[in-house]
Amino acid sequence: MKLSITFDRLRWEEKALSDAAESAGLESSLVDAKGLVFDLAKERPEFGDAVLQRCISHYRSSLLTQALEGAGLNVINASAVAETCSNKLATSIALAKAGIPTPRTLLALTSEGAEEAAEKLGFPLVMKPFTGSWGRMVTVVRDRATLQSLIEFKEELANPQEQHMYYMQEYIRRPPRDVRAIVAGDSIVACVHRVAPRGEWRTNVARGAVSKAFKPDGELKEIILRAAKAVGGGILGVDAMEPDSGYMVHEVNNTVEFKGAQSAVDTDIPAQLIRYVAQTARR
Numbered sequence: 001m002k003l004s005i006t007f008d009r010l011r012w013e014e015k016a017l018s019d020a021a022e023s024a025g026l027e028s029s030l031v032d033a034k035g036l037v038f039d040l041a042k043e044r045p046e047f048g049d050a051v052l053q054r055c056i057s058h059y060r061s062s063l064l065t066q067a068l069e070g071a072g073l074n075v076i077n078a079s080a081v082a083e084t085c086s087n088k089l090a091t092s093i094a095l096a097k098a099g100i101p102t103p104r105t106l107l108a109l110t111s112e113g114a115e116e117a118a119e120k121l122g123f124p125l126v127m128k129p130f131t132g133s134w135g136r137m138v139t140v141v142r143d144r145a146t147l148q149s150l151i152e153f154k155e156e157l158a159n160p161q162e163q164h165m166y167y168m169q170e171y172i173r174r175p176p177r178d179v180r181a182i183v184a185g186d187s188i189v190a191c192v193h194r195v196a197p198r199g200e201w202r203t204n205v206a207r208g209a210v211s212k213a214f215k216p217d218g219e220l221k222e223i224i225l226r227a228a229k230a231v232g233g234g235i236l237g238v239d240a241m242e243p244d245s246g247y248m249v250h251e252v253n254n255t256v257e258f259k260g261a262q263s264a265v266d267t268d269i270p271a272q273l274i275r276y277v278a279q280t281a282r283r
Contacts, residue, residue, distance in 0.1 A: 002027040002048030008055045012259045020270035038067045050074045050281035058086045077234035084231045085254035098230035101248045108166040111151045117168045124171040172243050178203040179240040182258050183228040184276035190269050191216050192261045205260035213264045220247050
């Protein structure tokens with residue numbers, strides 16, 4: 001079996017996945033998507049039996065996945081899954097429709113609407129961009145003055161999706177950590193706590209959070225797997241919180257990073273993910 005791993009930034013994860021594929025006896029190729037010129041007239045480009053999509057750029061990932069699927073290739077994750085996970089609003093809608101507990105979320109389409117949404121949610125609240133990762137531009141809005149400053153900032157952005165539109169959530173009081181589960185199909189490959197550094201409320205490893213091995217109970221396992229299924233399934237990172245009111249899922253990641261999780265668990269995460277890719281391709 002031949003596997004192509006596409007990327008636009010070669011990280012630890014892509015190298016580990018390539019090594020795991022070789023160890024599993026697969027013919028593996030790392031493909032830099034930035035250098036591709038895709039011929040839509042070619043019925044089946046030379047990408048092998050399956051493509052593991054690892055591009056960070058939302059638009060590059062989306063367009064390339066659509067082109068590869070259009071050529072009849074098996075791409076993991078599918079473009080529909082990537083589109084849902086890369087848009088926080090679409091993720092929230094999918095989770096809500098599946099009955100997954102998640103923070104109360106309001107969409108506002110004008111600055112006036114953002115002020116009304118804040119009144120309904122109350123302060124503090126959380127404002128997030130519709131797309132993005134690593135906790136960038138995710139902000140706790142603690143009062144009306146801060147809200148006004150953020151509205152003025154967003155109104156000057158060039159991105160039309162972010163300029164006049166607002167994704168706002170209730171602020172969930174929880175321990176200074178969250179749960180990151182690496183999911184492949186209907187299995188949880190690994191699960192860790194991500195503990196935020198002192199003075200930081202965001203739990204992204206990119207912001208200094210530390211991963212610690214964590215064994216979820218039956219209820220949390222069920223919620224994690226239901227959340228993964230709700231967005232379409234595949235190789236995903238499901239992020240959950242543990243407030244006193246009960247577990248909540250607040251994000252599902254498409255091109256999931258797992259270097260931090262691997263540092264905390266004995267499970268060979270890339271080997272498990274490659275096993276899932278091979279099984280999916282054979283099916």
